[in-house]
Amino acid sequence: MRSAFGVAEVRAAERAAMARGPEGALMRRAAAALAAECARLLGRVYGSRVTLLVGSGDNGGDALYAGARLARRGAGVTAVLLAPDRAHPGGLAALRAAGGRVVDGVDERDGRAEDAVAGARLVVDGIVGIGGRGGLRERAAHLVAAARTATVVAVDLPSGVDADTGEVRGEAVRADVTVTFGAYKPGLLVDPGRAYAGAVRLVDIGLDLPPERRALEALQYADVARLLPVPAGESDKYRRGVVGVVAGSARYPGAAVLCVAGALHGGAGAVRYAGPAADAVIARFPEALVSAGPPSKAGRVQAWAVGPGLGDDEDRLLDVLDADVPVLIDADGLRLADERRVRARRAPTLLTPHAGEAAALLGVDRARVESARLAAVRELAARYDATVLLKGSTTLVADAEGPVRVNPTGTAWLATAGSGDVLSGLAGSLLAAGLAARDAGSVAAYLHGLAARHAADGAPVAAQDVAEAVPAAWRDVRG
Numbered sequence: 155m156r157s158a159f160g161v162a163e164v165r166a167a168e169r170a171a172m173a174r175g176p177e178g179a180l181m182r183r184a185a186a187a188l189a190a191e192c193a194r195l196l197g198r199v200y201g202s203r204v205t206l207l208v209g210s211g212d213n214g215g216d217a218l219y220a221g222a223r224l225a226r227r228g229a230g231v232t233a234v235l236l237a238p239d240r241a242h243p244g245g246l247a248a249l250r251a252a253g254g255r256v257v258d259g260v261d262e263r264d265g266r267a268e269d270a271v272a273g274a275r276l277v278v279d280g281i282v283g284i285g286g287r288g289g290l291r292e293r294a295a296h297l298v299a300a301a302r303t304a305t306v307v308a309v310d311l312p313s314g315v316d317a318d319t320g321e322v323r324g325e326a327v328r329a330d331v332t333v334t335f336g337a338y339k340p341g342l343l344v345d346p347g348r349a350y351a352g353a354v355r356l357v358d359i360g361l362d363l364p365p366e367r368r369a370l371e372a373l374q375y376a377d378v379a380r381l382l383p384v385p386a387g388e389s390d391k392y393r394r395g396v397v398g399v400v401a402g403s404a405r406y407p408g409a410a411v412l413c414v415a416g417a418l419h420g421g422a423g424a425v426r427y428a429g430p431a432a433d434a435v436i437a438r439f440p441e442a443l444v445s446a447g448p449p450s451k452a453g454r455v456q457a458w459a460v461g462p463g464l465g466d467d468e469d470r471l472l473d474v475l476d477a478d479v480p481v482l483i484d485a486d487g488l489r490l491a492d493e494r495r496v497r498a499r500r501a502p503t504l505l506t507p508h509a510g511e512a513a514a515l516l517g518v519d520r521a522r523v524e525s526a527r528l529a530a531v532r533e534l535a536a537r538y539d540a541t542v543l544l545k546g547s548t549t550l551v552a553d554a555e556g557p558v559r560v561n562p563t564g565t566a567w568l569a570t571a572g573s574g575d576v577l578s579g580l581a582g583s584l585l586a587a588g589l590a591a592r593d594a595g596s597v598a599a600y601l602h603g604l605a606a607r608h609a610a611d612g613a614p615v616a617a618q619d620v621a622e623a624v625p626a627a628w629r630d631v632r633g
């Protein structure tokens with residue numbers, strides 16, 4: 155499991171580490187690792203031009219000390235100071251002693267700061283780190299924009315990205331690589347911040363972060379492999395779990411077919427379909443058990459997935475919500491589900507909105523959800539007292555409390571009609587197989603993302619292709 159920690163936890167761990175070790179040790183370690191990464195990116199350090207953008211705090215200090223190391227190895231290093239009176243004194247002295255050049259970044263008259271950035275092969279963003287508030291200020295944004303061809307390395311996190319949330323208010327640095335210290339910060343794993351961070355390299359500087367204080371976690375192969383439901387000797391189709399699918403309508407039979415396609419690959423032993431698209435489902439999937447009547451008359455299931463292509467069929471939704479088994483609600487089901495009715499359920503509920511649906515449930519606009527995904531998913535989970543899987547460029551899974559899961563797989567090729575229906579079936583199937591809502595949602599998102607990468611392989615995919623590639627994703631994880 156990969157974990158990310160918020161600023162308050164990182165600061166507490168820093169204080170404890172500083173009390174244990176000699177003065178300046180943390181910053182020395184941070185700067186050494188940063189310089190090593192810069193050297194790796196440069197290939198040949200001697201003679202290469204490196205420009206440091208240096209703000210007023212310790213983030214700038216890291217950049218200055220790393221710059222001093224590169225200067226000692228023969229790089230031509232220039233520090234551009236964005237707060238000349240407050241730049242880290244020790245770092246500045248070290249850079250000067252190593253032969254680095256210093257220019258005033260605030261002084262706009264002679265264009266020296268712009269030239270230093272434009273002429274660099276590598277630009278190091280030490281403007282702000284975890285102490286940053288809001289987006290880049292105007293002068294900083296202007297200088298950052300002057301780096302047209304340079305490789306950009308962000309120190310700890312790209313300046314302008316909120317470390318705790320990944321929100322970007324205004325301009326931020328777009329890094330090729332981010333060297334982050336002590337722990338991943340949530341903002342490096344959640345869009346939009348994640349998209350600014352480039353490749354993230356975590357450096358151990360000796361911080362001790364208690365796992366139970368993590369703000370975010372991401373499943374990795376081994377975690378998913380452990381959670382996958384695998385049949386044992388005594389298994390039969392009922393013991394493996396039966397998932398019920400309530401999706402599609404006479405008008406949208408395709409949603410039913412795609413949801414069943416996902417469900418057939420999720421690990422349940424059987425898939426029941428109940429609704430008006432029964433003929434379309436059985437024509438495509440003879441292995442499905444279909445009926446056209448209400449869900450409660452369809453036979454026993456261990457979980458329901460309800461909503462894709464449901465239209466306005468509230469009766470079928472209510473029928474499912476009355477069942478005392480886990481229920482996944484997606485798409486039209488989300489629009490029709492009453493908040494109090496969901497809160498009152500005793501069995502687990504998993505909601506799977508995309509940003510537009512989440513926005514409608516929260517009464518805000520879509521852009522607001524996309525710019526602050528963590529806040530949105532937490533708010534929904536608390537309001538509905540349910541598990542919420544928020545889909546999109548970063549898929550998040552939240553319970554009413556505890557760390558949020560972020561899905562590390564996936565690809566923008568998934569943004570194709572019907573792929574969400576496949577995800578619903580897949581997650582419903584995992585619920586029926588006995589996974590907790592949080593695990594079912596995050597394992598489904600993981601497999602779905604991997605399946606899409608398999609299916610896409612650099613070309614557009616259709617939702618059916620994603621469903622068909624789910625077995626390959628299982629094999630990846632189990633292999």
Ligand SMILES: NC(=O)C1=CN([C@@H]2O[C@H](COP(=O)(O)OP(=O)(O)OC[C@H]3O[C@@H](n4cnc5c(N)ncnc54)[C@H](O)[C@@H]3O)[C@@H](O)[C@H]2O)[C@@H](O)CC1
Pocket residue numbers: 168172180181184209210211212213214216281282283284285286287288289290291309310311335359
């Ligand atoms: N404290 C420690 O022990 C360590 C800290 N490290 C570094 O220190 C950083 C945190 O240092 P600081 O707490 O000094 O904070 P930062 O250097 O992140 O920034 C704080 C300073 O930036 C200013 N500022 C805030 N928002 C701004 C904005 N939008 N535009 C311009 N200026 C803005 C503030 O007024 C303050 O002076 C970490 O991100 C990391 O890079 C590392 O050296 C590892 C050890």
Ligand SMILES: Nc1ncnc2c1ncn2[C@@H]1O[C@H](COP(=O)(O)OP(=O)(O)O)[C@@H](O)[C@H]1O
Pocket residue numbers: 485508544545546547548549564565566567568569570571572573574575576577602
């Ligand atoms: N930009 C993106 N990057 C990665 N995944 C995405 C992106 N956009 C959408 N997705 C994924 O594609 C799927 C689309 O689901 P959804 O929006 O419900 O579509 P539909 O209703 O057409 O099935 C979700 O799994 C979502 O996480």
Ligand SMILES: [K+]
Pocket residue numbers: 213279280281282283308309310311312313
């Ligand atoms: K930075």
